[in-house]
Amino acid sequence: MDTQSAAARHLWMHFSRMGNYPDSPVPVITRGEGVHVWDDRGRRILDGLAGLFVVQAGHGRRELVEVAAQQANELAYFPIWGYATKPAAELAERLAHLAPGDLNRVFFTTGGGEAVESAWKVAKQYFKLTGKPGKHKVISRAVAYHGTPHGALAITGxxxxxxxxxxxxxxxxxxxxxxxxxxxxxxxxxxxxxxxAADRIEEAILFEGADTVAAVVLEPVQNSGGCLTPPPGYFERVREICDRHDVLLVADEVICAFGRHGATFASEKFGLQPDLLTCAKGLSSGYSPIAALIASDRVMEPFLGPKVGFPHGYTFGGHPVSAAVALANLDLMEREGLNQRVLDNQDAFRATLGKLLDLPIVGDVRGDGYFWAVELVKDKATRETFNADERERLVRGFLPGALFDRGLYCRPDDRGDVVVQFAPPLIAGQAEFDEMEQILRDALLEAQKLV
Known part of the structure; x- marks a missing residue:
């Protein structure tokens, strides 16, 4: 059985309509190099989404592969359930030094949703340990995505x-x-x-009762809805509100961390000082799965009491191979100055995508760093969006295939209003920005006729 047939028959793909595939070939990606991937037909595709906001350092980085092999040869696996491994301990120390403020304690998971799930559990137990057992609720933003586990999904808007x-x-x-x-x-x-916007958070805390609210969970730049950036002073005011009502502030940096916005942690760039921070994706540039929850000294303090445990963990959390790869990835990013590269190029990226505003179907271009969204509208003057049938034709029927066939992988999305998102590897530059703009322009000119 060939790969396409095997995938259509046996592979349960994520966030996919599996019933489509007997009649429609499954795209098969076979290799990657730099900012490109290739499919099984030999077509070269520009990776305009870094896989899934993940491959910061680009595809085909042999040094990361070699580190993984070396670590697997020395110690392929051992849990951190009461034990430590050298890579896990060194990575925890490295992240603690890089994280903002007094975020000094690192709890490893294997994915971002698990990290968000862990943050909620920490918040609940923290308030039980500090004599406020009624504080258990979480406030997040409309349209925000925070993961698929049941707890993280309850935080998702x-x-x-x-x-x-x-x-x-x-x-x-x-x-x-x-x-x-x-x-x-x-x-x-x-x-x-x-x-x-910040005052709506305080309003919600007071409405629910401050003695019942444990945490506020916010992304520095909100992914779902299309790269929603914070207004000036927003996070500083949210911090004041959380302090006033003894609510933990959680920065969900699953996408935003590790250079996506030109900083190791975007919280520092946007003036957000969290009590807990979740991160994943770019930590290893996707070369091995790893994620983390980082807690402040204040949050960690009651967990250090006698006979206090945190009854929570994951088999592969802090996996030694993943931790070793993450350390090597951080070294690579620092050596190549990828954070500064993003800062140097973010204005050019925005300006290039901004050329699309001359199209009637493009209403807005927004974002920051190497994380941008182009919002599509039905009527530019009124900002009217598309109805359900038009979204189906545009977002699921036309754009994914049209862009991929033209040599571009990115993300058409309508979890909020209709957007096309771009988050390429951090090694991308003006040539890739131009190619993304030109391919999307060509596809949108055709898309206008459909809606």
């Missing part, structure tokens, strides 16, 4: 993603996000927008 799995863990509550394009009344006063 996307009703359509949750309905098939309800009832979920109780306690997740939503507030407005920072989509300025959908709040044009604030266009001339971004600080007022930041105050308004």
């Amino acid at each position: 996307l009703p359509a993603m949750k309905k098939d799995f309800e009832p979920l863990a109780p306690g997740g509550h939503r507030v407005p996000n920072t989509n300025l394009y959908r709040h044009p009344e604030f266009a001339d006063d971004l600080e007022a927008f930041g105050r308004w």
